[in-house]
Amino acid sequence: MDILVTGGCGFIGSNLACALVEKGYNVHVLDNLSNGKLENIKEYLGNIIFWRGDVTDKNYVDNIISRVDAVYHLAAQVSVAASIKEPVKDAAVNIGGTLNILQAASTYRIKKIIYYSSAAVYGEPVYLPIDEKHPKNPLSPYGLSKLTGEKYAEFYSKFYGLNIVIIRPFNVYGPKQDPRNPYTGVISTFLDKALRGESIPIYGDGSQSRDFIYVDDLVDLSIKILSKNTPQFIALNGACGERTTIKSLAERIKELTGSNSKIIFLPRREGEIYESYADISVAKQLLDFKPVYKIDDGLKKLIEYFKRG
Numbered sequence: 001m002d003i004l005v006t007g008g009c010g011f012i013g014s015n016l017a018c019a020l021v022e023k024g025y026n027v028h029v030l031d032n033l034s035n036g037k038l039e040n041i042k043e044y045l046g047n048i049i050f051w052r053g054d055v056t057d058k059n060y061v062d063n064i065i066s067r068v069d070a071v072y073h074l075a076a077q078v079s080v081a082a083s084i085k086e087p088v089k090d091a092a093v094n095i096g097g098t099l100n101i102l103q104a105a106s107t108y109r110i111k112k113i114i115y116y117s118s119a120a121v122y123g124e125p126v127y128l129p130i131d132e133k134h135p136k137n138p139l140s141p142y143g144l145s146k147l148t149g150e151k152y153a154e155f156y157s158k159f160y161g162l163n164i165v166i167i168r169p170f171n172v173y174g175p176k177q178d179p180r181n182p183y184t185g186v187i188s189t190f191l192d193k194a195l196r197g198e199s200i201p202i203y204g205d206g207s208q209s210r211d212f213i214y215v216d217d218l219v220d221l222s223i224k225i226l227s228k229n230t231p232q233f234i235a236l237n238g239a240c241g242e243r244t245t246i247k248s249l250a251e252r253i254k255e256l257t258g259s260n261s262k263i264i265f266l267p268r269r270e271g272e273i274y275e276s277y278a279d280i281s282v283a284k285q286l287l288d289f290k291p292v293y294k295i296d297d298g299l300k301k302l303i304e305y306f307k308r309g
């Protein structure tokens with residue numbers, strides 16, 4: 001079975017592409033290398049068909065999709081800050097690129113499309129934990145472009161009969177996440193600072209919380225979606241279902257790394273969501289999804305990876 005992973009040189013996509021090769025799938029990766037690195041899939045390059053190109057290039061997308069049976073669509077403009085600065089660029093990739101994928105998928109009757117949306121579609125939580133029916137009021141052009149992609153996916157599924165699963169990842173962490181990218185996940189940033197003995201910055205008092213999922217668990221969920229029967233159209237939270245405060249996270253990272261880094265408290269960031277965690281019962285019931293990594297297990301595994309260099 002031929003599987004396309006768009007954004008397959010990025011953090012999540014490279015972990016997914018490599019896991020798919022290990023499962024015996026014939027994997028294609030489409031990436032423009034704007035944020036990802038070929039190095040992320042280097043151990044498997046002999047088994048991956050790599051296409052360097054852009055999801056906004058309709059003819060290029062058509063050509064690749066005509067060769068595959070299923071698509072994981074991860075390629076995206078992923079920075080909330082960049083989406084605020086350049087909403088048109090964000091929409092071109094996140095909406096325009098997604099439309100190219102959906103249109104080609106309907107032309108070539110692709111068996112399954114798995115679209116990576118984001119928990120950013122929910123906006124400020126109205127209740128917790130956040131289930132998939134939670135109101136969607138995105139607070140940024142990024143959240144809005146992801147939600148628009150979802151709505152187009154729903155349209156293509158209903159109108160053209162495509163089998164589409166939406167994943168809404170919460171805060172993902174793990175190997176191959178770039179700690180130097182200013183928009184990267186908080187865990188990679190804290191770990192990098194702790195291992196260098198640099199101060200760990202917390203915006204606000206650190207009582208704000210997030211739901212962190214280790215990338216291997218998200219990959220496991222993604223592969224279950226491909227290999228099991230799913231409804232014609234469904235959205236699933238990609239999360240662990242547990243809340244961790246930012247202050248406890250910083251303290252635990254210091255303990256586990258034995259770091260002397262200072263935790264410094266900076267003014268709270270305007271518009272930052274205070275609390276967020278997911279209800280993952282739909283994925284549990286539908287796919288028997290069980291996240292393996294509690295935050296402590298994931299941190300220990302990631303610290304080993306960082307130390308190996």
Ligand SMILES: NC(=O)c1ccc[n+]([C@@H]2O[C@H](COP(=O)([O-])OP(=O)(O)OC[C@H]3O[C@@H](n4cnc5c(N)ncnc54)[C@H](O)[C@@H]3O)[C@@H](O)[C@H]2O)c1
Binds near residue numbers: 171
């Ligand atoms: N990391 C998280 O915590 C998180 C949370 C919610 C949602 N997501 C979603 O998961 C997906 C993967 O995120 P990630 O963290 O791995 O990001 P990433 O930036 O590491 O990966 C995205 C990949 O897409 C590629 N790309 C970007 N624009 C492209 C274009 N126009 N054409 C082709 N390739 C392009 C980049 O080069 C990169 O390799 C994204 O859709 C993102 O919105 C991630």
